[in-house]
Amino acid sequence: MIFYFSGTGNSLYAARHLAKATQDRLISIPAEMSSPAFSKEYTLSTDERIGFVFPIHSWGPPEIVLRFIRRIRFANYQNHYCYFVATCGDDMGCTRQILERVLSAIGICLQAGFSLIMPNTYIALPGFDVDPLEIQKQKLAQAVPELNRIANDVDQKSSAFRLHPGAMPRLKSYLILPLFKKILISDKYFHTTDQCIACGKCVRICPTNNIRMENKCPVWQGNCTACLACYHVCPQRAIYFFAKKDKGQYLHPDLLKYGKENN
Numbered sequence: 001m002i003f004y005f006s007g008t009g010n011s012l013y014a015a016r017h018l019a020k021a022t023q024d025r026l027i028s029i030p031a032e033m034s035s036p037a038f039s040k041e042y043t044l045s046t047d048e049r050i051g052f053v054f055p056i057h058s059w060g061p062p063e064i065v066l067r068f069i070r071r072i073r074f075a076n077y078q079n080h081y082c083y084f085v086a087t088c089g090d091d092m093g094c095t096r097q098i099l100e101r102v103l104s105a106i107g108i109c110l111q112a113g114f115s116l117i118m119p120n121t122y123i124a125l126p127g128f129d130v131d132p133l134e135i136q137k138q139k140l141a142q143a144v145p146e147l148n149r150i151a152n153d154v155d156q157k158s159s160a161f162r163l164h165p166g167a168m169p170r171l172k173s174y175l176i177l178p179l180f181k182k183i184l185i186s187d188k189y190f191h192t193t194d195q196c197i198a199c200g201k202c203v204r205i206c207p208t209n210n211i212r213m214e215n216k217c218p219v220w221q222g223n224c225t226a227c228l229a230c231y232h233v234c235p236q237r238a239i240y241f242f243a244k245k246d247k248g249q250y251l252h253p254d255l256l257k258y259g260k261e262n263n
Protein backbone atom coordinates (compact mmCIF):
# COMPACT_ATOMS: atom_id res chain seq x y z
CA MET A 1 0.00 0.00 0.00
CA ILE A 2 1.13 3.55 -0.76
CA PHE A 3 -0.05 6.31 1.57
CA TYR A 4 0.23 9.73 -0.03
CA PHE A 5 -0.30 13.40 0.52
CA SER A 6 -0.02 16.05 -2.18
CA GLY A 7 -1.01 19.71 -2.46
CA THR A 8 -0.10 20.82 -5.96
CA GLY A 9 0.17 17.39 -7.59
CA ASN A 10 3.90 16.54 -7.69
CA SER A 11 3.66 13.87 -5.00
CA LEU A 12 0.38 12.57 -6.41
CA TYR A 13 2.09 12.12 -9.76
CA ALA A 14 4.98 10.25 -8.08
CA ALA A 15 2.59 8.09 -6.04
CA ARG A 16 0.53 7.17 -9.10
CA HIS A 17 3.66 6.35 -11.08
CA LEU A 18 4.88 4.04 -8.30
CA ALA A 19 1.48 2.42 -7.84
CA LYS A 20 1.29 1.65 -11.55
CA ALA A 21 4.80 0.20 -11.61
CA THR A 22 4.45 -1.89 -8.45
CA GLN A 23 0.71 -2.71 -8.58
CA ASP A 24 0.40 -1.40 -5.02
CA ARG A 25 -2.83 0.28 -3.88
CA LEU A 26 -2.99 4.03 -3.29
CA ILE A 27 -4.44 5.47 -0.11
CA SER A 28 -4.98 9.22 0.30
CA ILE A 29 -3.89 10.45 3.74
CA PRO A 30 -6.33 13.42 3.90
CA ALA A 31 -9.21 11.24 2.71
CA GLU A 32 -8.45 8.73 5.48
CA MET A 33 -8.18 11.52 8.04
CA SER A 34 -11.43 13.26 7.15
CA SER A 35 -12.90 12.28 10.51
CA PRO A 36 -11.39 14.21 13.46
CA ALA A 37 -11.21 11.10 15.66
CA PHE A 38 -9.32 9.15 13.00
CA SER A 39 -7.28 6.12 14.04
CA LYS A 40 -7.01 2.93 12.06
CA GLU A 41 -5.40 -0.49 11.89
CA TYR A 42 -4.38 -1.63 8.38
CA THR A 43 -4.02 -5.32 7.61
CA LEU A 44 -0.94 -6.27 5.64
CA SER A 45 -0.69 -9.26 3.32
CA THR A 46 2.44 -11.42 3.60
CA ASP A 47 4.72 -9.58 1.17
CA GLU A 48 3.04 -6.21 1.14
CA ARG A 49 5.14 -3.03 0.95
CA ILE A 50 4.34 0.07 3.00
CA GLY A 51 5.10 3.32 1.16
CA PHE A 52 4.73 6.97 2.14
CA VAL A 53 4.83 9.63 -0.59
CA PHE A 54 4.66 13.31 0.30
CA PRO A 55 6.17 16.75 -0.40
CA ILE A 56 8.84 18.32 1.76
CA HIS A 57 7.47 21.20 3.83
CA SER A 58 10.26 23.27 5.36
CA TRP A 59 12.83 20.46 5.45
CA GLY A 60 10.54 17.89 6.98
CA PRO A 61 7.43 15.82 6.23
CA PRO A 62 4.14 17.79 6.25
CA GLU A 63 2.49 17.89 9.67
CA ILE A 64 -0.57 16.01 8.33
CA VAL A 65 1.66 13.07 7.35
CA LEU A 66 3.25 12.86 10.81
CA ARG A 67 -0.16 13.14 12.50
CA PHE A 68 -1.46 10.34 10.28
CA ILE A 69 1.44 7.99 11.09
CA ARG A 70 1.01 8.59 14.83
CA ARG A 71 -2.61 7.38 14.54
CA ILE A 72 -2.17 4.20 12.51
CA ARG A 73 -1.19 0.65 13.35
CA PHE A 74 -0.48 -2.38 11.19
CA ALA A 75 -1.95 -5.80 11.98
CA ASN A 76 0.43 -8.71 11.30
CA TYR A 77 3.46 -6.45 10.71
CA GLN A 78 6.58 -8.59 10.52
CA ASN A 79 9.37 -6.36 9.29
CA HIS A 80 7.45 -5.60 6.08
CA TYR A 81 9.39 -3.44 3.60
CA CYS A 82 8.74 0.23 4.40
CA TYR A 83 9.98 3.17 2.30
CA PHE A 84 9.26 6.81 1.57
CA VAL A 85 9.49 9.10 -1.44
CA ALA A 86 9.70 12.82 -0.68
CA THR A 87 9.26 15.28 -3.53
CA CYS A 88 11.06 18.58 -3.07
CA GLY A 89 12.17 21.65 -4.99
CA ASP A 90 15.78 21.43 -3.80
CA ASP A 91 16.55 19.59 -0.57
CA MET A 92 14.96 17.80 2.34
CA GLY A 93 17.14 18.32 5.45
CA CYS A 94 16.79 15.55 8.06
CA THR A 95 13.44 14.24 6.80
CA ARG A 96 14.70 10.67 6.93
CA GLN A 97 15.57 10.95 10.64
CA ILE A 98 12.28 12.68 11.51
CA LEU A 99 10.29 9.99 9.72
CA GLU A 100 12.36 7.17 11.18
CA ARG A 101 11.60 8.37 14.70
CA VAL A 102 7.84 8.65 14.13
CA LEU A 103 7.67 5.26 12.41
CA SER A 104 9.75 3.54 15.06
CA ALA A 105 7.31 4.85 17.71
CA ILE A 106 4.59 2.72 16.05
CA GLY A 107 6.98 -0.23 15.67
CA ILE A 108 7.83 0.20 11.98
CA CYS A 109 11.38 0.03 10.63
CA LEU A 110 12.16 2.30 7.66
CA GLN A 111 14.16 0.39 5.07
CA ALA A 112 14.47 2.76 2.13
CA GLY A 113 13.96 6.40 1.21
CA PHE A 114 14.24 8.59 -1.84
CA SER A 115 14.00 12.29 -2.57
CA LEU A 116 12.69 13.32 -5.95
CA ILE A 117 13.45 16.80 -7.25
CA MET A 118 10.31 18.40 -8.71
CA PRO A 119 9.21 21.97 -9.49
CA ASN A 120 9.17 24.19 -6.42
CA THR A 121 5.86 25.39 -5.00
CA TYR A 122 6.98 27.47 -2.01
CA ILE A 123 6.30 31.16 -2.61
CA ALA A 124 5.12 32.47 0.74
CA LEU A 125 8.26 34.12 2.12
CA PRO A 126 10.41 36.83 0.55
CA GLY A 127 13.08 35.36 -1.73
CA PHE A 128 11.03 32.24 -2.60
CA ASP A 129 9.23 31.75 -5.89
CA VAL A 130 8.30 29.04 -8.39
CA ASP A 131 11.02 27.87 -10.77
CA PRO A 132 11.38 29.48 -14.20
CA LEU A 133 9.45 27.51 -16.85
CA GLU A 134 12.58 26.01 -18.37
CA ILE A 135 13.70 24.61 -14.98
CA GLN A 136 10.20 23.23 -14.35
CA LYS A 137 10.35 21.36 -17.65
CA GLN A 138 13.84 20.03 -16.90
CA LYS A 139 12.84 18.85 -13.43
CA LEU A 140 9.70 17.12 -14.74
CA ALA A 141 11.67 15.40 -17.50
CA GLN A 142 14.42 14.25 -15.12
CA ALA A 143 11.87 12.94 -12.63
CA VAL A 144 10.68 10.23 -15.03
CA PRO A 145 13.88 8.11 -15.17
CA GLU A 146 14.44 8.71 -11.44
CA LEU A 147 10.92 7.49 -10.65
CA ASN A 148 11.52 4.38 -12.78
CA ARG A 149 14.69 3.75 -10.79
CA ILE A 150 12.85 4.23 -7.50
CA ALA A 151 10.02 1.93 -8.66
CA ASN A 152 12.60 -0.72 -9.52
CA ASP A 153 14.23 -0.42 -6.06
CA VAL A 154 10.84 -0.60 -4.38
CA ASP A 155 9.81 -3.58 -6.47
CA GLN A 156 13.04 -5.37 -5.50
CA LYS A 157 12.64 -4.22 -1.87
CA SER A 158 16.15 -2.76 -1.93
CA SER A 159 17.49 -1.17 1.22
CA ALA A 160 18.50 2.01 -0.58
CA PHE A 161 18.59 5.62 0.53
CA ARG A 162 19.07 8.22 -2.25
CA LEU A 163 18.46 11.55 -0.60
CA HIS A 164 19.18 15.27 -1.02
CA PRO A 165 19.69 16.51 2.57
CA GLY A 166 21.27 19.77 1.30
CA ALA A 167 23.54 22.12 3.26
CA MET A 168 23.13 22.48 7.05
CA PRO A 169 20.33 19.90 7.29
CA ARG A 170 20.19 19.87 11.10
CA LEU A 171 19.84 23.63 11.31
CA LYS A 172 17.04 23.57 8.75
CA SER A 173 15.11 20.60 10.20
CA TYR A 174 15.63 21.14 13.93
CA LEU A 175 15.66 24.94 14.13
CA ILE A 176 13.82 26.41 11.14
CA LEU A 177 11.19 23.65 10.82
CA PRO A 178 9.84 24.06 14.40
CA LEU A 179 9.59 27.83 13.81
CA PHE A 180 7.80 27.21 10.51
CA LYS A 181 5.31 24.93 12.28
CA LYS A 182 4.70 27.43 15.05
CA ILE A 183 4.31 30.52 12.90
CA LEU A 184 3.64 29.68 9.27
CA ILE A 185 1.30 26.68 9.29
CA SER A 186 -1.68 28.93 9.51
CA ASP A 187 -4.33 30.10 7.12
CA LYS A 188 -4.79 33.44 8.88
CA TYR A 189 -2.35 34.99 6.39
CA PHE A 190 -4.51 34.15 3.35
CA HIS A 191 -6.48 36.98 1.78
CA THR A 192 -8.34 37.47 -1.46
CA THR A 193 -8.57 40.48 -3.71
CA ASP A 194 -11.65 41.79 -5.51
CA GLN A 195 -10.43 39.88 -8.57
CA CYS A 196 -12.11 36.76 -7.09
CA ILE A 197 -14.90 35.48 -9.35
CA ALA A 198 -16.18 32.85 -6.87
CA CYS A 199 -15.26 29.97 -9.19
CA GLY A 200 -14.70 27.63 -6.21
CA LYS A 201 -11.45 26.10 -7.52
CA CYS A 202 -9.62 26.90 -4.28
CA VAL A 203 -12.43 25.19 -2.32
CA ARG A 204 -12.30 22.05 -4.47
CA ILE A 205 -8.53 21.62 -4.52
CA CYS A 206 -7.93 21.96 -0.77
CA PRO A 207 -6.90 18.50 0.47
CA THR A 208 -8.12 19.21 3.99
CA ASN A 209 -11.46 20.74 2.92
CA ASN A 210 -10.41 23.87 4.74
CA ILE A 211 -12.07 26.48 2.52
CA ARG A 212 -15.78 27.33 2.40
CA MET A 213 -17.52 29.72 0.08
CA GLU A 214 -19.45 32.30 2.08
CA ASN A 215 -21.27 35.11 0.27
CA LYS A 216 -19.31 34.33 -2.90
CA CYS A 217 -16.02 34.68 -1.06
CA PRO A 218 -13.61 31.91 0.06
CA VAL A 219 -13.22 31.70 3.83
CA TRP A 220 -10.42 29.65 5.40
CA GLN A 221 -11.53 27.49 8.36
CA GLY A 222 -8.38 27.04 10.47
CA ASN A 223 -7.42 23.50 9.41
CA CYS A 224 -4.63 24.32 6.99
CA THR A 225 -1.56 22.20 6.32
CA ALA A 226 0.24 24.89 4.29
CA CYS A 227 0.38 23.06 0.95
CA LEU A 228 -0.41 26.30 -0.96
CA ALA A 229 -2.60 24.49 -3.51
CA CYS A 230 -5.37 27.10 -3.07
CA TYR A 231 -2.94 29.88 -3.95
CA HIS A 232 -1.56 28.07 -7.00
CA VAL A 233 -4.93 27.02 -8.46
CA CYS A 234 -6.57 30.45 -8.50
CA PRO A 235 -7.21 31.44 -12.13
CA GLN A 236 -7.56 35.09 -11.13
CA ARG A 237 -4.42 35.23 -8.96
CA ALA A 238 -6.79 36.59 -6.36
CA ILE A 239 -5.26 34.76 -3.36
CA TYR A 240 -2.25 36.07 -1.53
CA PHE A 241 -0.37 35.10 1.62
CA PHE A 242 0.76 37.95 3.95
CA ALA A 243 1.11 40.79 1.47
CA LYS A 244 0.35 41.09 -2.23
CA LYS A 245 3.50 40.12 -4.11
CA ASP A 246 3.94 39.21 -7.72
CA LYS A 247 4.78 35.51 -7.32
CA GLY A 248 4.36 32.73 -9.85
CA GLN A 249 1.94 29.80 -9.81
CA TYR A 250 2.54 26.11 -10.43
CA LEU A 251 0.40 22.97 -10.49
CA HIS A 252 1.61 19.62 -11.74
CA PRO A 253 0.37 19.39 -15.34
CA ASP A 254 -1.54 16.13 -14.61
CA LEU A 255 -3.23 17.29 -11.41
CA LEU A 256 -6.48 18.56 -12.83
CA LYS A 257 -6.83 15.39 -14.92
CA TYR A 258 -6.93 13.24 -11.76
CA GLY A 259 -9.94 14.98 -10.22
CA LYS A 260 -10.68 16.01 -6.67
CA GLU A 261 -11.21 12.50 -5.32
CA ASN A 262 -7.51 11.73 -5.76
CA ASN A 263 -6.24 14.76 -3.95
Ligand SMILES: Cc1cc2nc3c(=O)[nH]c(=O)nc-3n(C[C@H](O)[C@H](O)[C@H](O)COP(=O)(O)O)c2cc1C
Nearest residue numbers: 007008009010011055056058059088089090091121
Ligand atom coordinates in the same frame (compact mmCIF):
# COMPACT_ATOMS: atom_id res chain seq x y z
C1 LIG B 1 5.02 24.93 2.75
C2 LIG B 1 6.04 24.41 1.79
C3 LIG B 1 7.34 24.24 2.21
C4 LIG B 1 8.30 23.75 1.32
N1 LIG B 1 9.57 23.52 1.79
C5 LIG B 1 10.49 22.98 0.97
C6 LIG B 1 11.78 22.64 1.44
O1 LIG B 1 12.10 22.77 2.62
N2 LIG B 1 12.68 22.14 0.57
C7 LIG B 1 12.38 21.95 -0.75
O2 LIG B 1 13.25 21.50 -1.50
N3 LIG B 1 11.14 22.21 -1.24
C8 LIG B 1 10.19 22.71 -0.41
N4 LIG B 1 8.92 22.98 -0.87
C9 LIG B 1 8.59 22.60 -2.26
C10 LIG B 1 7.83 21.30 -2.33
O3 LIG B 1 8.38 20.33 -1.44
C11 LIG B 1 7.83 20.69 -3.73
O4 LIG B 1 7.50 21.62 -4.69
C12 LIG B 1 6.89 19.49 -3.75
O5 LIG B 1 7.20 18.70 -4.87
C13 LIG B 1 5.42 19.86 -3.78
O6 LIG B 1 4.68 18.67 -3.76
P1 LIG B 1 3.11 18.58 -4.01
O7 LIG B 1 2.88 19.18 -5.40
O8 LIG B 1 2.82 17.13 -3.99
O9 LIG B 1 2.42 19.35 -2.96
C14 LIG B 1 7.95 23.46 -0.03
C15 LIG B 1 6.64 23.68 -0.45
C16 LIG B 1 5.68 24.14 0.44
C17 LIG B 1 4.28 24.37 -0.03
Ligand code: SF4
Nearest residue numbers: 206224225227228230
Ligand atom coordinates in the same frame (compact mmCIF):
# COMPACT_ATOMS: atom_id res chain seq x y z
S1 SF4 C 1 -6.15 26.08 2.81
FE1 SF4 C 1 -4.79 26.18 1.02
S2 SF4 C 1 -2.73 25.90 1.90
FE2 SF4 C 1 -4.19 25.27 3.47
S3 SF4 C 1 -4.41 23.04 3.20
FE3 SF4 C 1 -6.05 24.02 1.98
S4 SF4 C 1 -5.20 24.26 -0.07
FE4 SF4 C 1 -3.48 23.83 1.32
Ligand code: SF4
Nearest residue numbers: 196197199200202234
Ligand atom coordinates in the same frame (compact mmCIF):
# COMPACT_ATOMS: atom_id res chain seq x y z
S1 SF4 D 1 -9.91 30.13 -6.96
FE1 SF4 D 1 -9.59 32.35 -6.93
S2 SF4 D 1 -11.26 33.18 -8.16
FE2 SF4 D 1 -11.83 31.08 -7.66
S3 SF4 D 1 -13.03 31.26 -5.74
FE3 SF4 D 1 -10.91 30.88 -5.14
S4 SF4 D 1 -10.07 32.96 -4.83
FE4 SF4 D 1 -11.93 33.21 -6.03
